[in-house]
Amino acid sequence: MRRKIARHLIAITATVLLGGLVSAVLVRISPGFAIDENQLDPRLNAESLRALRASHSSEANILRFYAGYMNRAVHGDLGISHSLGQPVGRLLRDRVPVTGRLAAGGLALAWTFAFGLAAALAAVRISTCDVLAIVLSGILLCLPAAVMALLSVLWNAPASLAVALIVFPRVFTYSRNLLLNSYSLPHIVTARAKGLSKLRTLFWHVLPSCAPSLVAVGGISVNIALSAAIPVEALCGVAGVGSLAWQAAMARDLPLLVNVTVLVTLVTLLSDAGADVIGYVLSTREN
Amino acid sequence: MLSSSALAESGSELRFCLHSEPKTFNPLLVADDAAETIRYLTGGVLVRVNRQTQELEPELALSWKVSKDGREVTFKLRKGLSFSDGTPFSADDVAYTMRLLMDPELHSPTGDAFRSGSGAVRSEVFAPDRVSITFPATVAGLDRLFDQVAILSAHSPKKEMAVLGPFMIADYKPGSTVLLKRNPNYWKTDSHGRRLPYLDSIRLDIQPNRDIELVRFKRGELDLINSLDSEYFDRVDATSPGLVHDAGPSLDSEQMWFNQVAAAPLPPYEREWFRSTNFRRAISQAINREDLSRIVFNGHARPALGPVSPANKFWYNSRMKADAFGRDASLARLAVEGFRLQDGILRDESGHRVEFSIITNSGNKYRERMAILIQHDLEEIGIKVNIVTLDFPSLIERITHSFNYEAALLGFTNVDLDPNTQMNVWLSSAENHQWNPREKSPETSWEAEIDKLMRAQASSRDPGKRKESFDRVQEIVVEQMPFIYLVNRDSLSAISASLQGTVPVILRPQTYWNADRLTVSAEAGTRGR
Numbered sequence: 001m002r003r004k005i006a007r008h009l010i011a012i013t014a015t016v017l018l019g020g021l022v023s024a025v026l027v028r029i030s031p032g033f034a035i036d037e038n039q040l041d042p043r044l045n046a047e048s049l050r051a052l053r054a055s056h057s058s059e060a061n062i063l064r065f066y067a068g069y070m071n072r073a074v075h076g077d078l079g080i081s082h083s084l085g086q087p088v089g090r091l092l093r094d095r096v097p098v099t100g101r102l103a104a105g106g107l108a109l110a111w112t113f114a115f116g117l118a119a120a121l122a123a124v125r126i127s128t129c130d131v132l133a134i135v136l137s138g139i140l141l142c143l144p145a146a147v148m149a150l151l152s153v154l155w156n157a158p159a160s161l162a163v164a165l166i167v168f169p170r171v172f173t174y175s176r177n178l179l180l181n182s183y184s185l186p187h188i189v190t191a192r193a194k195g196l197s198k199l200r201t202l203f204w205h206v207l208p209s210c211a212p213s214l215v216a217v218g219g220i221s222v223n224i225a226l227s228a229a230i231p232v233e234a235l236c237g238v239a240g241v242g243s244l245a246w247q248a249a250m251a252r253d254l255p256l257l258v259n260v261t262v263l264v265t266l267v268t269l270l271s272d273a274g275a276d277v278i279g280y281v282l283s284t285r286e287n
Numbered sequence: 288m289l290s291s292s293a294l295a296e297s298g299s300e301l302r303f304c305l306h307s308e309p310k311t312f313n314p315l316l317v318a319d320d321a322a323e324t325i326r327y328l329t330g331g332v333l334v335r336v337n338r339q340t341q342e343l344e345p346e347l348a349l350s351w352k353v354s355k356d357g358r359e360v361t362f363k364l365r366k367g368l369s370f371s372d373g374t375p376f377s378a379d380d381v382a383y384t385m386r387l388l389m390d391p392e393l394h395s396p397t398g399d400a401f402r403s404g405s406g407a408v409r410s411e412v413f414a415p416d417r418v419s420i421t422f423p424a425t426v427a428g429l430d431r432l433f434d435q436v437a438i439l440s441a442h443s444p445k446k447e448m449a450v451l452g453p454f455m456i457a458d459y460k461p462g463s464t465v466l467l468k469r470n471p472n473y474w475k476t477d478s479h480g481r482r483l484p485y486l487d488s489i490r491l492d493i494q495p496n497r498d499i500e501l502v503r504f505k506r507g508e509l510d511l512i513n514s515l516d517s518e519y520f521d522r523v524d525a526t527s528p529g530l531v532h533d534a535g536p537s538l539d540s541e542q543m544w545f546n547q548v549a550a551a552p553l554p555p556y557e558r559e560w561f562r563s564t565n566f567r568r569a570i571s572q573a574i575n576r577e578d579l580s581r582i583v584f585n586g587h588a589r590p591a592l593g594p595v596s597p598a599n600k601f602w603y604n605s606r607m608k609a610d611a612f613g614r615d616a617s618l619a620r621l622a623v624e625g626f627r628l629q630d631g632i633l634r635d636e637s638g639h640r641v642e643f644s645i646i647t648n649s650g651n652k653y654r655e656r657m658a659i660l661i662q663h664d665l666e667e668i669g670i671k672v673n674i675v676t677l678d679f680p681s682l683i684e685r686i687t688h689s690f691n692y693e694a695a696l697l698g699f700t701n702v703d704l705d706p707n708t709q710m711n712v713w714l715s716s717a718e719n720h721q722w723n724p725r726e727k728s729p730e731t732s733w734e735a736e737i738d739k740l741m742r743a744q745a746s747s748r749d750p751g752k753r754k755e756s757f758d759r760v761q762e763i764v765v766e767q768m769p770f771i772y773l774v775n776r777d778s779l780s781a782i783s784a785s786l787q788g789t790v791p792v793i794l795r796p797q798t799y800w801n802a803d804r805l806t807v808s809a810e811a812g813t814r815g816r
Contacts (some may be wrong), residue, residue, distance in 0.1 A: 031679025038318050041396050042711045043717050048394035049718050054423050057424065085310040092463045153499050156506070162731055238463025239496045247308075 004280060008273040016265050021066050023261035024254060029061045033252045035080070055082070059254050069258060079255035083247060088259045091244060096263075097239035102233065103225040106163025108219065113164070114171035122179035122206075123198045133176075135167040147227050149235035159236040166228040167221050174217045178210040186208060212279035219275025223268050301486050301786065301799070303511045304503075310458060313447050314437035315388050315395050320416065323702075323795070325572075328467055328489060328802055330437025331451020333362055334389065334430060335720055338391075338792045338800035341600055342702060343431055347376070347438060347451060347474075351442035357748040359435075364416040369472040370440045370449040378418035382410035383441035385420050397435045400708055401426055423620060427745045427753060428705035435720065443682045445569040448460070453484040465491040472590035475803060484803035485581060504757040509788045513798045515779040516653070517587035523781050528593050531782050532791040532798075536589040537549070537778040538596045539703035540655065541579075542770040543694055547723040549730070551690040556594075556639050561693070565624045565766040572610045573617040575659055579774050583656045590773035597715065598775065598793045599704050602754065614667050637762035642671040645695035646685060649676035654696055661696070686721060695721075698776075702795060706744065706757045713741045713760060722769045733767050747755030 026032060039049060059065045068077060078088040121130050145166050151163040182188060188205045196205075207214075224280035233242030243259060248256035309321040314330045317323050333348040345351075348362040353623065368376040388398040389408040401408070404424025411419050426432065443449035453475070454467035467489040473612060475483040492509070496499050501519050503509050505526075515523075516529065524531045545561035546553065553561075560566045574589030595603045610616070618628060625636030633641040645661065648656040655676060662672040679683070685692045701709070711717040715726040715734040729735035737760050744756035764770065778793040786806045790797050 007702050032682075032684045035680040035683045035688070036684060037679055038396075038720060039683060043396040043400045043708055044718075045392070045399045045402055045711065046718060047391065048396070048399050051394045083310075084308050091461060098462075150498075153496075153502060184416075200698060235496060235499075237499050239460070239493065243462065250678060252678075270606065 001277075001280070005277060008276065012266070012269045012273060016207070016262055017070075017263040020069075020258050020262045024066050024069075024117050024258050026064050027252055027254050027257050028059065028065075031251060033254075034059065035252065056254075065254070066258075072227055078259050081248070081253055081256040083251035085258065087105040088145050088255055088263060091256070092241070092263065094258060095241050095244050097237060098238060099233065101230050102163060102190060102238060102240055102242075103222070103229050105160030106167055106228070107225050109160060109164035110167035110171050110225075111218075111243075115175050116173055117275045118175035118179055121204060122176060122183055123202060133172070137172045140165055140197060141169040141173075145231045148228075151234045153236055159232050159238050162214060162232045162236065163225055163228045167224050168208055168231075170224055171217060171221050174220075175214065177219070180226075182206040182210040212283040215275045215279045215282065219271045222271035226267060245247070297488055300488045300490055300801070301482050301510050301805060301807055302490045302492065303513060304323070304463065304500045304797075306495050306497070306500075308493055309501075312459075313395060315384070315447075316437070317435075318396050319700055322493065324554055324799045325456070325467070326437050327452075327796055328454045328799070329450040329452040330458060331376075332436060333364075333433045334439065336431060336434045336704070336794070337794075338794040339510075339536055339790060341794065343434070348433075352432055353429050355748060357429055357746075358423070358426065359419055359421045360429055361417070361419040364418070364737050365474065366416050366712060368451065368474045370445075370447050370451055371455040371470040371472055371813055372440075372449045374440045374443040374449055374656060376438070376440075376451060377415040378412040379415075379441045380438050381418045381420075382412050384436065384439045385410045385653065387439065388436060397432075400435070400703075401429075403427070403508040425746045425748065427707040427747065430704055431703075442799075454489055455518065456488075456656060457488070457620075460591075462493055464493065464812045467491065473803070477804070486802070487804045489802070492722050495684050504783070507783065507785075508559070510783045511798050513796055515781050517777070517779060518652075520587060520781070522780045523586050529781060531739040532780050532782060532793045534778040534780070534793050534797060536596055536775040537793045538704070538773050538775075539652070540591050540594070540596060540701070541588075541696070541698045541773045542591070543661070543696040543773065544722045544770045545643075545694050546692055547769070548690040548691060549600065549723075551692075553693065554639075556635060556637060557643065557693065560635065560641065563624050564618050564767050565773065566626075568610055569617045569620040569668075569671075570665065571768050571771045572620065573670075574664050574771070574772055574773065575612060578664075579657055579660055581655055581659060584774065585777060587777040591775045591778070593758045593772060594709070594770065595757075595761060596701070596775040598778075599701075602704060602757060603705055603748075606756040606758070607762060607765050609765075617668050628669045631669055632671075640671070641669065642674040644676045645694045645696050646677055646692045647696040648679050648682050648684060650678075653785070654698070658696055664682060668797070687718070687724065704794075706760070708743075708747060710741055713737050733763050735761040737763055 018131055035053055036052050038044065072079065076089070080086070081091060083090050084091060121133055148162040148165050154239060183206060188201060191201055191205055228243035228247055229240060232238070233240045234246040241263065244256065245260045248260055294303045301476045303599050305321040305324060307319060307321045309325055310319050311317060314326040316668060317326045332346050334351060335341050337344050345812045347365055347368065349365055351362045353360045369378060375782040387393065387406060388395055403426045403566055405424065409421045413419065413784050434556055438451055439447055440449040455470045456465065457468040458466040469487055474484060477483055483775065491561055497516065497519070500509065500512060504512055520531050520533070525728060527615050545567060571686050580586060580588040580590055585665065592609050593604065593607055597603050609699060615732065622632065626641065635641060645658050647658055657667055658674045662674060665672050686695050692814055711719045714720060715729040715738050720726065723730065729738055737738030740760050744753040747753050778797050780791045780798045782789050782798060786805060787808065788801065790801065792800060794800070
C-alpha cells in the first residue's frame with residue numbers, strides 16, 4: 001500500500017514537472033508569443049514600445065524561465081500575469097474556489113441522476129425505459145460542451161447544470177454497464193432467485209462488487225468535469241480557473257498558463273491516484 | 288415622473304458590463320478600455336472635453352492658460368476641494384501627478400502623449416491654487432491632453448485609491464465585479480445645490496461575452512450597453528425600439544492596407560503591386576463601401592474616405608473627394624500600371640496572376656464578413672483573394688514583426704479628436720506606421736511630405752495652421768491610399784428605460800459621460816436584481 005502511494009507520488013511529481021515544461025515550450029513556440037496588443041496603441045512612443053517588448057525578454061530562453069519559475073514557486077511566488085497584471089497566486093486563490101464549486105455542483109448533480117437512473121434501470125429492467133435512457137444519454141453525449149453552456153445562459157440556468165449535463169452521459173454509461181455486470185454475477189443471480197429484496201441486493205451485493213470500478217469512474221468524472229469547466233466558464237462568464245485558462249491561452253500569458261497547467265495536471269493526477277488507491281483498498285477488503 | 292433630486296434620495300445603482308478585466312487601477316497606467324472606464328468614473332481631471340459639444344471645459348481647474356510657444360500651461364485651481372478620503376486637494380497634487388506621469392520609466396500611454404521632445408518636464412507651484420507645467424518642446428493640443436490625466440494625491444496614504452471624481456472604488460472581485468460607490472467629497476453640485484452624483488453606486492460586471500451581456504440587458508439585469516454591435520442593435524430594436532440609440536458615425540474606422548515593407552518575405556512582383564499607388568487606388572475603387580455598410584453593419588456604418596471621421600467636427604477635411612467606384616474605373620486605373628484582364632483573370636505586366644491573402648482577426652464576425660464582400664468585389668476585376676483569420680497575438684506578430692502577410696484588414700480606435708495622438712501612425716519612422724514601419728528615412732516623397740506636415744502641426748500653437756497641415760495629410764492619404772479606409776462604424780448603445788439623464792454621443796464613453804448626473808428609477812431595483 002505504502003509502495004503504491006509512493007509510486008503515485010513520484011509519478012505525479014514527474015508528470016506535473018514535465019506537464020508544466022511542455023506547456024511552457026508550447027506557449028513559447030506558438031505564433032504571437034511575447035506580443036502585447038498594446039503595441040498597436042498609437043500613443044506609445046518608441047521607448048515605451050521597446051520596454052513593452054523587453055517585458056517578455058526573461059521568457060526568451062524557456063529552460064531558464066522554467067528553472068526560475070520552479071525556484072520562485074518553491075518560495076510561494078508564482079509570478080505575475082502579463083495579460084491581467086496581477087500576481088498569479090492571487091488570481092488562482094480567487095478563482096479556484098469558484099471552479100471547485102462549479103465542478104463539485106456539476107459532479108453532484110450528474111452522479112445523483114446518472115447513478116440513480118442506472119441503478120433503477122439495472123434493478124427493474126424495463127426495456128422501454130432502458131432504451132429511452134440510452135437515447136437521452138446518447139443525445140447529451142453528442143452535444144458539444146459549448147452548446148450546453150449557451151443553453152444554460154439562455155435559460156438562466158446555473159452553470160453547474162451545464163457541467164452536470166456534460167458529465168451525466170459518461171457516468172450513466174459506465175455505471176449502467178458496471179451495475180448490469182454485477183447483477184449478472186452468479187451469487188447475485190442466486191440471491192435474487194431466492195427472493196432477496198431489490199434494495200438489499202443493491203446495497204449488500206451489487207454495490208460492494210462494483211465499488212472499486214465505480215470509484216475509478218469517479219476519478220475520471222472529476223477530470224471530465226474539470227475539462228468541461230473551461231468552455232462552460234468561458235461562455236457563461238464564470239470567473240473561475242477555466243475562464244482564466246482561456247484568457248491566458250488567448251493572450252499567450254506564459255506565467256499564467258504554466259501555473260494553470262500545473263494546477264489542472266495536479267488535480268487530475270491526484271483524483272486519478274486517489275481513485276486508484278481507494279479502489280485498491282476496497283478490492284483488497286472484498287478479497 | 289420623479290425629479291432628479293427626488294431620485295437622488297431614493298438610493299440607486301447603475302449596472303453595466305466591462306468586457307475585460309481592468310489591468311490596473313492606477314489612472315496613470317491606463318491602456319485598456321476597462322481601466323479607462325474606471326479612470327473616467329473615479330478620476331478627477333483639471334479640464335474635461337465635453338463629450339457632447341467636443342469643447343474643453345473647466346473641472347478642477349477654474350481657468351488655464353497655454354503659453355504662446357505651446358510649452359507651458361498654467362492652471363488656476365478650485366479651492367477647498369478634497370479627495371475621497373478627505374485629504375485636501377492643492378497644486379502640490381497636480382505637480383506630484385505630473386512628476387509621476389512623466390517618469391520615463393513608467394511608460395504610460397497618457398504620459399507618452401505629452402512627449403514631444405527630449406528633456407525633463409518641470410512643474411512649478413506658485414500657490415496652493417496655482418501651478419504651471421513646462422514641457423521641453425511645444426505640445427500640440429496641450430490643454431486637451433489633460434482630459435486624460437486623473438489627479439493623484441501627493442499626501443494620501445490611500446495613494447491612487449484616493450480620488451477626486453464622482454465615484455470611488457469600493458470593492459473588486461477579480462473576474463467578477465468592480466463596485467464603485469459615490470464619492471462623498473465630490474465637489475460638483477446640481478442647479479439646486481444638491482451634491483452630485485445622484486447615483487449611490489455603479490456595479491461593473493466583468494463580462495467578456497457580448498451575447499450574455501445582451502441577454503442580461505433584456506432581462507433587466509443591466510442598465511446599459513455602452514457599445515452595441517449592429518446585429519444586436521437591430522435585435523433589441525425589433526422588440527424594444529425605444530431602448531437603442533444610434534448616435535451616428537463614430538471616430539473609429541475599419542481599413543485595409545497592403546504590406547509595403549521592403550524586407551517582407553514577399554515575391555518582388557507582389558511588392559511592386561503593393562507599392563503602386565494606382566494599384567492601391569484601383570483596389571479601393573473596386574470595393575463597394577455602401578454594400579459593406581448595408582450588408583455587414585445593417586446600415587449602422589458610413590462609407591469612409593480618409594483617416595478622420597466626419598464625426599470629428601474640427602479636424603475632418605470636407606474638401607476631399609472619393610474616387611469613382613466601379614469595375615470599369617478600377618480596371619482603367621490598373622491598365623495604367625500594365626495590368627490586363629484575360630479570361631476573367633487579372634495579370635500584371637509580367638503575366639503573374641494577381642492573387643493575395645487578406646489577414647484579419649478571427650472571431651470578429653464583422654471583419655470576416657467585410658473580407659468576404661471584398662473578396663467578391665475584387666473577383667469582379669479578376670483578382671483572387673484568400674481570407675485568413677488569425678487570433679490577435681498571431682495577427683499582431685505578422686503585422687509588426689515577421690511582416691509575413693500581403694494585406695491586412697483591421698480597425699482603428701480613435702480615443703482622441705486631436706491628430707497629434709496619431710503621430711506614431713503617420714511618421715515614416717514610427718512603429719505603428721503599419722504599411723511600412725520604422726523606415727530609416729522616408730521611402731517615398733509623399734511619406735516625406737506627411738512627416739513634414741505632421742511635425743509642422745505638432746510644433747504649431749495656431750489651430751488654423753495645424754488644421755491646414757493636417758488637411759493636407761488627409762488629402763495625401765486619400766491620394767496615395769496607404770490605408771484603404773472602408774467604413775466608420777456608428778456609435779450604438781442600448782439604455783434601459785429606468786436610466787434617466789443619458790445623452791448618447793459619439794465620443795467615449797458614449798452613454799455614461801455624464802455619470803454624475805444619471806439616475807436610475809427606484810422601480811429598477813425590483814427588476815432582475
